[in-house]
Every structure is written in C-alpha cells, then in structure tokens.
Amino acid sequence: MLTRKGKYGLKALVHLAHLPTGQLAFVGDIAHANNIPKKFLDAILVELRNAGFLQSRKGKEGGYRLARPPEEIMVGHVVRVLDGPLAPFPCASRTRYQPCDDCDEARCQVRHMMLDVRQAIADVLDERSLAEMRDCASELEEPLHQQA
Amino acid sequence: MSGKRSIVIVGGGASGVILALHLLKSPLPDLRVTIVEKRQSFGRGLAYSTQLRDHLLNVRAEGMSADADDPEHFRRWLAKRGLGGPNETPYYAPRRIYGDYLEELITALEKAEPVRLRLVRSEALSVTPTANGVEVLLANGASLVAHAAVLAVGHDERPAPPQRFALRMASEEDTPVDPSVRVLILGTGLSMVDAWLNLEARGHRGAVIAVSRRGLLPWPHRPGRPIRLDSADIPLGTELSYFVDWFRSLVRETKRSGGDWRDVVDGLRPFNQRIWQSWPASAKRRFLNHTKAWWDIHRHRMAPDVHVRVTEALRAGRLTVLAARVVNVRQYEGGLEIEVQHRQSRTIEVLRVARVYDCTGIVKNVEDGSIGIVRSSIERGLARADSLKLGLDVTPECAVIDRDGAVSDKLFAIGPLTRGTFFEIDAIPDIRVQCKALAQRLAAEAR
Numbered sequence: 386m387l388t389r390k391g392k393y394g395l396k397a398l399v400h401l402a403h404l405p406t407g408q409l410a411f412v413g414d415i416a417h418a419n420n421i422p423k424k425f426l427d428a429i430l431v432e433l434r435n436a437g438f439l440q441s442r443k444g445k446e447g448g449y450r451l452a453r454p455p456e457e458i459m460v461g462h463v464v465r466v467l468d469g470p471l472a473p474f475p476c477a478s479r480t481r482y483q484p485c486d487d488c489d490e491a492r493c494q495v496r497h498m499m500l501d502v503r504q505a506i507a508d509v510l511d512e513r514s515l516a517e518m519r520d521c522a523s524e525l526e527e528p529l530h531q532q533a
Numbered sequence: 534m535s536g537k538r539s540i541v542i543v544g545g546g547a548s549g550v551i552l553a554l555h556l557l558k559s560p561l562p563d564l565r566v567t568i569v570e571k572r573q574s575f576g577r578g579l580a581y582s583t584q585l586r587d588h589l590l591n592v593r594a595e596g597m598s599a600d601a602d603d604p605e606h607f608r609r610w611l612a613k614r615g616l617g618g619p620n621e622t623p624y625y626a627p628r629r630i631y632g633d634y635l636e637e638l639i640t641a642l643e644k645a646e647p648v649r650l651r652l653v654r655s656e657a658l659s660v661t662p663t664a665n666g667v668e669v670l671l672a673n674g675a676s677l678v679a680h681a682a683v684l685a686v687g688h689d690e691r692p693a694p695p696q697r698f699a700l701r702m703a704s705e706e707d708t709p710v711d712p713s714v715r716v717l718i719l720g721t722g723l724s725m726v727d728a729w730l731n732l733e734a735r736g737h738r739g740a741v742i743a744v745s746r747r748g749l750l751p752w753p754h755r756p757g758r759p760i761r762l763d764s765a766d767i768p769l770g771t772e773l774s775y776f777v778d779w780f781r782s783l784v785r786e787t788k789r790s791g792g793d794w795r796d797v798v799d800g801l802r803p804f805n806q807r808i809w810q811s812w813p814a815s816a817k818r819r820f821l822n823h824t825k826a827w828w829d830i831h832r833h834r835m836a837p838d839v840h841v842r843v844t845e846a847l848r849a850g851r852l853t854v855l856a857a858r859v860v861n862v863r864q865y866e867g868g869l870e871i872e873v874q875h876r877q878s879r880t881i882e883v884l885r886v887a888r889v890y891d892c893t894g895i896v897k898n899v900e901d902g903s904i905g906i907v908r909s910s911i912e913r914g915l916a917r918a919d920s921l922k923l924g925l926d927v928t929p930e931c932a933v934i935d936r937d938g939a940v941s942d943k944l945f946a947i948g949p950l951t952r953g954t955f956f957e958i959d960a961i962p963d964i965r966v967q968c969k970a971l972a973q974r975l976a977a978e979a980r
Contacts (some may be wrong), residue, residue, distance in 0.1 A: 437772025451814050462770030471765035479766050508764040
C-alpha cells in the first residue's frame, strides 16, 4: 500500500529529477513546492539518503540531490524503502506479513490472489524509472516545473 | 536467407553442452549447432574433469539437471545406475559422475542428430564478424562459418598475473612432489578444499597451509527449509549497507521462528541476479571489496562429509588456515619463501614451502585472463570488459557489447564469462536457466 510517506518521497524525488545534474535543493523549497510538511519530509529524505538514492550536503550551500541519474532509480525500489515490501493487503507479504485473525492464510483464496496482484504491482513499479515518472508528469502539466 | 540457422559454441564444458542441449530441443530441421572443445571429452570442462571420487558437487542432485524444464532429470539418470539413494536424502554426487552425465547426454545426441549437431575437437583462436554472421578460426587451421557464435569458455585456467608463482592443481606444471614437504594454498574457499582433497588422495603427509585475507572457511550444508520470498519483499537498487541491514534482520527473524541463516541465503538464491543487476556501481564495488568473501562462505557451502574431513584435519594440524596477505615471494633451493603478513597481529611470517597452489578463484581483471579468444576479442574491440572487469560486458540477454557500446546480434557469451552482468553464474542451476533463455532467442531468430 502506498502510504502518504511513500507518496511524499516520490514527489520529492521527482522534484529533484527536474533539476540539472548535481544541483542541490533545500528541504524547505522541496516541501513548499510540493505541499509536504517540512518535518515529515526531513525524515523521509534521511531514509532515502541512507538507502543510497540521495546525497546530502550540510551548511548554507547544502541540501539534497539524486545520488544517481533518474533513469537508474526505479520507482518500485524507492517505495520498498519507504513503505516496506510492496503489498496491497497486510497479509499479502512474505516477510512483513501480518496474519488476519479471521482466516487461515494457507488456504485463503483472497490472499493467494493478492499475492499475484502484488507481483503485478512490483513488475510495473520496478520497470518504471524516476525519469519516466518525471516526464509523464511534465506532459500533463508543462509549465509547472519550468522554474527549475 | 533460408530457414537455416547455424551456431558455433566456443567451449564444450558444462555451459556449452547445456546450451547445445537446449538449442536442439527446437524442432527446426535446418538448425546447425557446432561445439568446439580443445579437450578430448565434451561436457567436463575444468569443473568435471576431476577423476577424484572425493570431489563432490556442491549442489544437490535436484539442482543439477542439465534440463531447465526437467529438474528431476539428473536424479533419474543417477537412479538408473543405482546411485543417489532414496529421494528424501540430499545427495552430492562425485563431480566426475556429473561429467559422465553431460558427456553421455551430448555424445548420445550427436549420434541421434548427426546433421544438426557436430562436435569439433580443437581450440577456437578467434572470432570475426562477417557480413552474414561470424567466422571462428580454429587451432587446426580450419575455420567455421556460422550465423552466430556463443563464447562458453568458462573459468580461466591459469592464475592471475600477481599469482604466477603459484600453479593450478592438476595442471601440467603440477608435477609430482615429495609427499612430506610443506605446501601452501592461496585461497580458503571451496577450490582450496578441492585442492586439499587432491593432496590427501595423493597421500600427501606434509603440512598444508591455506591463506586468504580473512581466512574464512566455507560453512557446511545442512538440510533446511528455504524461506519463500517474492521480489516484492526484497529491497532492490539500494546501497549495500541498507541491503545488508535488511538481510541481517531477516536472518534474525528467521532464527526466531526456528529457521537457520541457510534458509535465508537459499531463499534469496532465485533473486540474486536480479539484486545484483539492480545495484548501483558503487554498491557492486563495495560488495566485491568488503562483503563477497563473507557472502561466499555462507552461499557456497561444503558437502557435509567433506566438512567432517576438513574439520578433522584442522584439529589434527594437517591443515592450517591463516588470515594473512602475501607480501613477498622469493626463490630458495628447496622451493619458495613466502612472506605473509597476518591480518590481526600485522606480524610478518616467512613460510618455506615446496609448492604454491592457486585457489583464489576468479581472475581480478578479465583483460589479464589467459583465454586467447577472450583477449583477442577485447583487443580487437569486438568485446569489452564490464565496468568491474569481472567478465565481458553483456546484456541481460547474453549479447556481447563492443568497445563502442554497440550490442552484437551475432556474438554472445554464457557462463562465468558473464559474471559482471549475472554475478552468480558459476553453478548449474543458474547456467541452465541462462542457457534456456539464450537458446529460445537463438532458435526464434531462425524462423
């Protein structure tokens, strides 16, 4: 399930993907431009940095930038870091799986189907790069990110 | 062009033979497959040429079928010969038996399909692209013309340049030595264990010292239940430290529910190539420098019987394992003087040994490798090393990438040579999957 955290993280990454290679952005600017609470975004960006998707620099000239070209960062990989294993249902995960109290998971047809669903989700998200996500958004709203 | 499609496979070891078996599953009557192998026998290569009974497969019989679509094939072949025991017990067959298996499969196929399959005993020296395909020049002066060539040359047969004072076990230079002398083995992994078993079988009584930077020995196999994972569960594309943290916490959770770390390592196996491919170059480099030695001893384990013998030899002092680094090598009248620096204490020790065997495994730089056709392909720009220089730069579809980054549609590579892209591609369970996919592509292009 894509949480608010996952959504904000992706928005911040797309924001950074619009910038010229290597240019840093302030957390406050990213938060403001994307309507994300700054404190929350701080925590999200630290997680993304620890996972190796972002680089940061401290100080007056500091901020965040992508650690790799946006073509090499896959959306599914980012979502796993922010939201854990991709799972449409709490029980449809193998490692972070939470059993339902009202059914037997080994024979639950709903769970079996949901495992297929999440595989399909993974297949889509793992093939979609940040660059593709950025470019399809700019097709929708051409002038919005021109200030970058 | 008519429906004819000809393919030359350079190298008739396990990967070349398994590719041919998958190619000839295609019903196309005009398919022509030629395997070129410099050894007398086909299907054995470096790994399965050993005649030693003690050299066992490191993978159970179920994992070793040559047919990606029929995992029980090897097990049934064994059972017909009264080998392998009851189905429930893990069976690690002698490697020479596996060589027999592959050789029998390919020679039987040659008899049954004299037109579509040809086995050529010679060494392939070079491959050259032509207007319609490729030309492969052989050491016997002949040349083979085909639509496509697949390099399946396997592991290097000679030590990497920094280790040229060492020699490979059972190579031509490995002349008989006095069984009472002291010998040194570079490397402490599964190849070292094989070399030690060789020495034992020869009746060697002198001390055997094995040395590697960390001095880590492979763990033994133990029956277990690999955890079930989907790719949606596994963090991909992250830095190495993030992945390692995830891995460690998964091991802790698995242990808490009564499992073993082996269950995690083995459960991850179907995804190892995918994880590797998802990593940024920095994570791959860090893994090779810091984590691989540790990963290898958990991932590439000893058959239980072999582990018992190694443990006993360590206890008795017949085998010693050192965590140290070779800093200097000098000749002396009785052999070689090897100066090593111990990892922990930093102290220098001088070891006088009669012989040094190289069991360090992979060549550090494919450009320095000893296989002529690989070097010549790189030198002429037909191929290039991958960014880590582990092997040739190939696409996930096994197509060779040239010096300028162009993807070839007639030159391919499989097996250990594709390590940079596939990472774990030394063992049959992975090679057969790779061969199946390439065979489907090559046969599909014939239509």
